[in-house]
Amino acid sequence: MKNVVCLIARTNSQRLKNKVLKEINGITMIEYIIRKIKKSKLISDIYLCTSDSDEDRVLEEIAKANNIGFFAGYPDSPIERIRAVAKISNADNIIRITGDNIFTDEVYLDLMLKHHDINSADYTRTEYLPIGITPEILKTEALNRAYSAMPIQYSEYLMLYMFQPIDYNCLVLVPPKQHQKPNWNLSVDTVNDWQRTTEIISNNVKLLNIDEIIKLVDKKQISFLEYEMDGIIKLPGGLKMSFKSIRTELDLRLSKSRIVKIIINDYHAIQNEQNNSNNC
Numbered sequence: 719m720k721n722v723v724c725l726i727a728r729t730n731s732q733r734l735k736n737k738v739l740k741e742i743n744g745i746t747m748i749e750y751i752i753r754k755i756k757k758s759k760l761i762s763d764i765y766l767c768t769s770d771s772d773e774d775r776v777l778e779e780i781a782k783a784n785n786i787g788f789f790a791g792y793p794d795s796p797i798e799r800i801r802a803v804a805k806i807s808n809a810d811n812i813i814r815i816t817g818d819n820i821f822t823d824e825v826y827l828d829l830m831l832k833h834h835d836i837n838s839a840d841y842t843r844t845e846y847l848p849i850g851i852t853p854e855i856l857k858t859e860a861l862n863r864a865y866s867a868m869p870i871q872y873s874e875y876l877m878l879y880m881f882q883p884i885d886y887n888c889l890v891l892v893p894p895k896q897h898q899k900p901n902w903n904l905s906v907d908t909v910n911d912w913q914r915t916t917e918i919i920s921n922n923v924k925l926l927n928i929d930e931i932i933k934l935v936d937k938k939q940i941s942f943l944e945y946e947m948d949g950i951i952k953l954p955g956g957l958k959m960s961f962k963s964i965r966t967e968l969d970l971r972l973s974k975s976r977i978v979k980i981i982i983n984d985y986h987a988i989q990n991e992q993n994n995s996n997n998c
Contacts, residue, residue, distance in 0.1 A: 843881065
């Protein structure tokens, strides 16, 4: 199976200017994500996917410097960029990762790919982890079916169309209790998010996974960690729902999906494999 990462990023963020280019410990946020993805043993290729706007050309230099693929196009349609990368790379599966998610977990990435393949899934996600930890895996054939069924103006809400167990073979990994922190936010979208991120990473040259972040939080108070359950999330068609309501809807879809329960030993086994491979 050819598994290709589409790392979606732009430099036009409004609430935190040029967030993907912000530096911590000498590297940019987007490079931190790239280095974490490269620890995976099951990824075939990585593409940095951005728009063809002049302001985003700086990302091409970052892609070259990190020896990964680059694709630019379709400023207002992430799904078009994803489909284009799937086509040019001849991918069987596309892994969708956004540039907001600095702590994308490479161990869960490989666990997801392993079970996605075993179960011949169309769409795979992990639930109950902090926001900003888990990618999504899309079978290319299923992605193209979803594209045909969804209004193009709603393409940023791809997850809502793919995570439909009635229409697609949806697989959900449920992590061990130790990792279940659904009210935590580890993504980066605001100044407060960046403060939290620097508190977690500060002076730690190691690329941190969720296991290590949780252990750190047990020892050190971290600012702006918990997500407001009454916070409002935008949906297609101008609709808005609270995070709590979204959580209820996701739980309903999860109940109709195929579920794989991960135990902590599964996580540590993959982590050890990655560490041993990267130490060779």
